[in-house]
Amino acid sequence: MPLNPDSSAPENGANPTVESDPNKFSLGDFLVGDSKDPLKPPPAFTKWHRAIERAVELYEPVLLGPAEARTTLNYRGKSLPVINFSSYNYLGLANHPEVIAAAREALATHGLGACGSPVLSGMSDLHRQLEKRMAEFLGYEDAMLFNSGFGGALGAISGLLRKSDVAVMDNRSHLSLRDGAVLARTRCERFDHNDAESLDAALSRHKGKRKLVIVEGIYSMDGDFGHLNEVMDVADAHEAQVFVDEAHSMLACGENGRGAVEHFGVERRVQILYGTFSKAFGAMGGFVAGSRETLDYLRFYSHPYVYSCALPPVVVAGILKALELGTTRPELRSRLWENAEYFHAQLNSLGIDTGDSTTYIMPIVIGDRERLYQLGHELRQRGLWVAPVDYPAVPQDKICFRACVTANHTRADLDEALNILSDTLLPAQLPQLEHAH
Ligand SMILES: Cc1ncc(COP(=O)(O)O)c(C=O)c1O
CATH class of the missing domain: 3.40.640.10 (Type I PLP-dependent aspartate aminotransferase-like (Major domain))
Structure with missing residues (x-):
């Protein structure tokens, strides 16, 4: 049964509200509201938006540099150097x-x-x-x-x-x-x-x-x-x-x-x-x-x-x-595909689920909204920029980070990213990848 975001029923676990359990809701729940003013979003959306502030923080990230393999983001008012797996600059031509x-x-x-x-x-x-x-x-x-x-x-x-x-x-x-x-x-x-x-x-x-x-x-x-x-x-x-x-x-x-x-x-x-x-x-x-x-x-x-x-x-x-x-310069394409194959193989050897990906676009499937946003901040703080992708852009069980590999990522960039992913997603389970290549 779909959730009713306007429900004012007391919190009892069975009937979550946008305030008590915001992660139970998604953008799919607020398309239609009962406001008479088209400029007034459904009140439940506004409440929910406030309640998920931490998640919203991961969207519309502000770049302080170019969309390169390594760049800088404004994260909570401070410059944060990151390895960039969020730009579609597949061949590195944006800044050539x-x-x-x-x-x-x-x-x-x-x-x-x-x-x-x-x-x-x-x-x-x-x-x-x-x-x-x-x-x-x-x-x-x-x-x-x-x-x-x-x-x-x-x-x-x-x-x-x-x-x-x-x-x-x-x-x-x-x-x-x-x-x-x-x-x-x-x-x-x-x-x-x-x-x-x-x-x-x-x-x-x-x-x-x-x-x-x-x-x-x-x-x-x-x-x-x-x-x-x-x-x-x-x-x-x-x-x-x-x-x-x-x-x-x-x-x-x-x-x-x-x-x-x-x-x-x-x-x-x-x-x-x-x-x-x-x-x-x-x-x-x-x-x-x-x-x-x-x-x-x-x-x-x-x-x-x-x-x-x-x-x-x-x-x-x-x-x-x-x-x-x-x-x-076909070598740009070769580098992109070599990088994609390496990253893919390493992710899979870590046991990280990349769905059906066979290319340089790789979902890192998390499948749980609360975990997605918590991990999203941890990854960013550790210097890895991957984009969170939530329902309805993907099915609920495929909620994921999306990693886009490019020709300009060096092997060191890829290995550092893999280490961050392994430390964050699989703590205490897996060895470091310093000597993976
Ligand atoms: C499959 C597909 N088609 C079309 C578009 C729209 O392209 P643009 O971002 O250049 O407007 C996108 C954007 O990501 C896309 O992924």
């Missing part, structure tokens, strides 16, 4: 000197902002160059840019689907994809994560309709690959199109960095590809690559594209350089 030099040059030639929607005034020669390079790199006729990854996913799906269509999504899909379907007012069907039979059943329920299967290259919370071969086979059998979100995989996986579609050898079979510049590119923004015909249409029907300012040219110049480095 050549990327910074390219951005600096564009700042001088093009100024700070695009100052307009790409359709009316925000498109620069740098934007056009990036569109062309992305299309060539990925082997599509055209590519278009969005000023955020979230906006790109939302804009592509809502721009393509209509009320009578069906969006068929993996149930671990990112919210930007689900919100795209909501905005399109399209019918949304979920299938079980990476389950070809469940996908087949979902598609079978909608014969005769236009269907778009929506999956991810690497799932952002679980760190496992989408089973793209199986997805393509099932979708083809139903004459459904497939939309692949390569937010976490683009540039960081595949022999040439062309994402999970390259990794699985399905590049030629996928007709529309979406990704972000906020992860391995180390910047911000999103893109969609596909046929010219599709993108000519999308450029006029995707609201986040038409009605929002274009990416700042300074960012576009940095992305162009990141693309060049990511495609000409």
Whole structure:
């Protein structure tokens, strides 16, 4: 039975209140309240928010330095040096000197902002160059840019689907994809994560309709690959199109960095590809690559594209350089994967549960909210920065820390992090890892 956060019943253990047992509640409990004023959140939320102050402290951490493998946080008003496993800077390009030099040059030639929607005034020669390079790199006729990854996913799906269509999504899909379907007012069907039979059943329920299967290259919370071969086979059998979100995989996986579609050898079979510049590119923004015909249409029907300012040219110049480095320096990808494999193997040898992860994104499953936040502070105080991920972002039993390994972590960074994890998560159980390598 769901908890009632507004319950004023006395504390008796069986009927927890937000004050007596705040860890029994989650964001999922306060979406709807009975306030008549839309600016007034449900009173139970405000009480709960106060009661979980210690947990809230771990969110919106303030960086005092760059998103590098080692950085500094403001923790309780003081500078705290940390090993960073929370940034998506997978290839270390965010702070690469050549990327910074390219951005600096564009700042001088093009100024700070695009100052307009790409359709009316925000498109620069740098934007056009990036569109062309992305299309060539990925082997599509055209590519278009969005000023955020979230906006790109939302804009592509809502721009393509209509009320009578069906969006068929993996149930671990990112919210930007689900919100795209909501905005399109399209019918949304979920299938079980990476389950070809469940996908087949979902598609079978909608014969005769236009269907778009929506999956991810690497799932952002679980760190496992989408089973793209199986997805393509099932979708083809139903004459459904497939939309692949390569937010976490683009540039960081595949022999040439062309994402999970390259990794699985399905590049030629996928007709529309979406990704972000906020992860391995180390910047911000999103893109969609596909046929010219599709993108000519999308450029006029995707609201986040038409009605929002274009990416700042300074960012576009940095992305162009990141693309060049990511495609000409395969050693960056090799280092990322070597680091991921090492960290993964060591975590597992410590008995730490990393769920289904097979990539550089690793959940460290805790499964208990109170423990998550207590450990979160301990880890941070010991100099390890991992992000807490709570329900409803993940199922209750998968409440976890998420660790993102990057190419720029040294073996010493990884070993120090492993020691901190072992000391904090498994006290008195395990030996130190000083000589693990
Ligand atoms: C799978 C997935 N798609 C889309 C996005 C949105 O990207 P951005 O953060 O660049 O807006 C994210 C963000 O983390 C993501 O994980």
